[in-house]
Amino acid sequence: MDARKSVLQRTAFFKNADGPALSAAAEAAGELALKKDETLFHQGEEASYSYLLAWGRLRLDQTTPDGRNVVIRYLGPGDLVGTVAVLRRKPYPATPVAVEDGMALFWSAAAKAKLIAEHPTLAANAINLIGGRLEELQERLQELATQRVERRIAATLLRMVRQAGRRVADGVEIPFTLSRNEIAEMNATTLHTVSRTLSAWEQEGILSGKRSSHLVITKPHRLVEIAEHE
Amino acid sequence: MDARKSVLQRTAFFKNADGPALSAAAEAAGELALKKDETLFHQGEEASYSYLLAWGRLRLDQTTPDGRNVVIRYLGPGDLVGTVAVLRRKPYPATPVAVEDGMALFWSAAAKAKLIAEHPTLAANAINLIGGRLEELQERLQELATQRVERRIAATLLRMVRQAGRRVADGVEIPFTLSRNEIAEMNATTLHTVSRTLSAWEQEGILSGKRSSHLVITKPHRLVEIAEHE
DNA sequence: GCGCGTCTTTGCGCGGGCGCAAATTCCGCA
DNA sequence: TGCGGAATTTGCGCCCGCGCAAAGACGCGC
Structure with a gap:
């Protein structure tokens, strides 16, 4: 458990988090080993779990109705996966695929929501992370449109x-x-x-x-x- | 002030917010009338204020280094503007331009951060809104890439x-x-x-x-x- | 070590849509 | 009501990059 806490502590999502927040998170979390080419979940599924990639690397794929594939982004250690879908109670919009072996922690939708509701620091961090992705996507959209x-x-x-x-x-x-x-x-x-x-x-x-x-x-x-x- | 509260109450950002949250928000807010073609702020400026569009409509522009322009999205009543930049303490990434007359409420960066830190409901709503934009952008990226x-x-x-x-x-x-x-x-x-x-x-x-x-x-x-x- | 499958390279031709340019229409405003 | 400027329409030619196809290189399992 303490090993897990020290993993959490290094992530952006838990930055500045106090002891109780860390403990609560560590207790509620599950662990999942990932092998290359395995998926965490599939686009379109109902979002039941929110993940935090502890180590390894994921490719986030989005498939079009006609079967073509687009890579939304790559995810590395410390990145949240599926969190937005869980908090919005929407289906996962994309599929994360491991491009190398790794390990993820995960929380049930209810546990994750509770965690964020009870610890403002975590909420602020989540907004930071999601906001960063939003701006990165805006940048890519611009590139795609003009270059x-x-x-x-x-x-x-x-x-x-x-x-x-x-x-x-x-x-x-x-x-x-x-x-x-x-x-x-x-x-x-x-x-x-x-x-x-x-x-x-x-x-x-x-x-x-x-x-x-x-x-x-x-x-x-x-x-x-x-x-x-x- | 009560008129202002009833405006706030109808927005997604204040959905399910309790009385104290609404009052605090209404008190800390400023009001700004918008005329067609006016801008709220400019891309690249330091993010000092966060806005909520009460009524009217904005076009969110992003300019490339070489002067070309890309429309990121349109914003309508109830939409947050500049909030992500404020909370991340980063420069505004785009410029919102009024396409018709309107009115916006605004908060200083500090007031907005306090509001969100003290009212978990607002934090959750912000994540919802920002997450929705993220997913919309992912959809557009996919369209742009494949169609x-x-x-x-x-x-x-x-x-x-x-x-x-x-x-x-x-x-x-x-x-x-x-x-x-x-x-x-x-x-x-x-x-x-x-x-x-x-x-x-x-x-x-x-x-x-x-x-x-x-x-x-x-x-x-x-x-x-x-x-x-x- | 051999063979098979997958990924990569390269050639070739075509076509969607850009870029330039000019004519035309419409709007705001005097 | 008429004028000037801005937005829109349309034509035309060309080029980037796709699509198809085939060959080549590499990696893996047997």
Whole structure:
């Protein structure tokens, strides 16, 4: 239990939370081990549980009625999952899929609502987190609306670096597998176009890493130029 | 003051709020009359005030570094404006412009934070509202990513009808001026393409209303077909 | 080590919708 | 009522990026 509390304590959602809040949360929580490619829940299901990703990484997918897929965002340690749906009493709007092994804590809808109602700090933190996502989506919407594919891909990679990047010998690494298709679904384009673009960048020595090996950005400044130039 | 309370009482943000919450809110609030084309604040400014639109209608604009404009959404009576930025202590991410005369109530950042911290009901309502916007944006992102222009425009008009539509003799009216350019900026396209599309629809008798007169959708079911077909 | 399946690369052609430009219509206002 | 400016319509050509197709590379299990 104390181990769990120390996990919670490090997350943005529990930032500045007092002892009682932490204890109540830790007691009411369940734990769930996640293996790569497993899902936490499915888009459209009734929202019964709210999750907090302790470690690992998730891809949040949204499927269109006609079966196409869009990647809404990636989630990392400390991120809330399914919380908005639970608090709004609406079906989950998307499906979170593990892209690597991980672990999540979860609460029933009632427990989560109680937690937030009784601890204003948690409510404020939730608003912060959700608000941040809202603004990120607004930014992406703008990109999608005004910029061409190459710039969008550059911006997306930079965003991944910012959110999950890890320094390595020859640059910055995105520390999990990211297929061409996934990059395409993040950028409203096709895997073909992504492939062509990344090939060109590899030629220029901007990045490297094929297949299941992780992407390494060797010249982040060049990506910034592409994302911002004109 | 009581008049103000009765205004507040009807909004989603104050839903289920108890007497003390309402009184505190009403006392701390300022009032602001809005004329068409006036702005509440500007994108990039530090967020000092949080607003609640009492009546009227706003268009939320986001400008790109290179001067292009994107319409994030329209806001109607009862909507919160600038609240996320205030609570996150970040600059306003967009600019709200009045598209018709209206009135807003406003609170200082400190007053708003206090209000939410002391009244869990308000916190829950805020999460609901912000969460709803998040999900709407996810839906739009998906549309933008997977559908062609014609379907996106249809979906946008239907959304406007849902949010602000008013029944009239020959169909449903969108009760404020909506230029071709504004529709374009909502749909990541150009006013030219919007013009062509609406012209075609007018030929088919799906809708009518030119220039400064309001759009009237005469055959909403046809729009639904276009938005969903295939 | 071999073979199979999946992911990736690359070529090619086409088309949706942008960009530019000009004509036209409508509105507000004097 | 007439004028000036802004919004809208429409034409036309071109280009980005999709769609299809096929080949190639890599990884995994047997």
